[in-house]
Amino acid sequence: MTTFKEVISLQFSYKDFAFEENFKKLSSLLKKTPDNSIIVAPELCLSNFCYKDMKKASNFSKKIERDLLELTKDKTLCLSMIEEKGGSFYNRAKLIYNRHILYQRDKYELFKLGDEHKYFKKGKSEDIKVVQIDGIKYAVLICFELRFINLWKKIKGADVILVPSLWGKPRKKQLEIIANSLSVINQCFVVVSNSSNDDMAKSSLISSPFGNLYKDDRKSYIQKKIDLSEIKKMRRYLDIGIK
Numbered sequence: 001m002t003t004f005k006e007v008i009s010l011q012f013s014y015k016d017f018a019f020e021e022n023f024k025k026l027s028s029l030l031k032k033t034p035d036n037s038i039i040v041a042p043e044l045c046l047s048n049f050c051y052k053d054m055k056k057a058s059n060f061s062k063k064i065e066r067d068l069l070e071l072t073k074d075k076t077l078c079l080s081m082i083e084e085k086g087g088s089f090y091n092r093a094k095l096i097y098n099r100h101i102l103y104q105r106d107k108y109e110l111f112k113l114g115d116e117h118k119y120f121k122k123g124k125s126e127d128i129k130v131v132q133i134d135g136i137k138y139a140v141l142i143c144f145e146l147r148f149i150n151l152w153k154k155i156k157g158a159d160v161i162l163v164p165s166l167w168g169k170p171r172k173k174q175l176e177i178i179a180n181s182l183s184v185i186n187q188c189f190v191v192v193s194n195s196s197n198d199d200m201a202k203s204s205l206i207s208s209p210f211g212n213l214y215k216d217d218r219k220s221y222i223q224k225k226i227d228l229s230e231i232k233k234m235r236r237y238l239d240i241g242i243k
Contacts, residue, residue: 006036006224006225007226008039008221010039010041011196011219012029012042012045012195012196013200014195014197016050017047017050017053017056019057022046027067027071036075037223038075038136039077042166042194043142043143043165044080045164047060047082049166054089058083061082072096072097072098075097076096076097076098078094078164078193079093080164081094089120089121090120091120095131095133095138097134103133106123107123107143108123108145109145109147109148111144125154128151129155136160139160140161140164142163142165146182158186159188160189160190160228161186161190161191165195167194168200169200172202176205176213176215179192179207183209183211184207187209188209189228190205192206205222206224208226208230209231209234210230210234
């Protein structure tokens with residue numbers, strides 16, 4: 001495992017039905033990222049929730065998958081997309097490494113205030129787990145799932161927790177507090193990527209095992225070099241049983 005990694009949290013606005021425009025914006029940002037970087041994009045950044053025609057959103061996800069994979073050469077990317085399976089729609093997170101989807105799962109805790117439960121089928125809790133890629137242990141939480149302590153327990157021991165989000169402005173401070181707390185409690189790095197739509201919180205951030213928080217609401221591309229050895233240092237210094 002390389003000790004230092006460039007981590008990028010994307011923070012940009014996107015619209016319902018503007019699929020090509022959204023993908024063009026994502027592509028432009030991904031092309032700026034250095035090789036071997038870890039990148040997180042906001043939740044459903046290609047479509048927004050797009051409840052009025054989720055079939056179109058799902059079809060677009062399939063259409064651009066190959067192009068998306070090409071953009072991840074020598075990189076790790078996490079994002080979520082609307083996908084259809086068996087007549088149901090899912091908010092599906094994907095962890096892509098060097099042109100391959102190495103882990104994917106469907107959002108388990110749906111946000112009822114946003115009517116997600118009316119349009120999406122929930123995923124399976126057993127799919128929420130730690131996965132290892134290139135010597136780094138990753139976990140993925142999707143937006144609202146950050147609030148659930150039982151899910152924190154399922155990803156105990158992750159080195160880097162990636163969080164694609166569409167988190168609302170009224171709960172901005174809560175997002176920052178929860179993400180920062182998770183990095184301290186799990187003694188790991190937490191990377192949140194949130195939408196910068198007018199009604200969204202922004203607050204894309206990178207939080208360290210020591211609780212150091214890095215964010216900038218003015219930017220669409222938040223980049224920081226992290227030292228992964230901080231994880232072992234913190235877990236040795238304050239041994240609370242995380243390996």
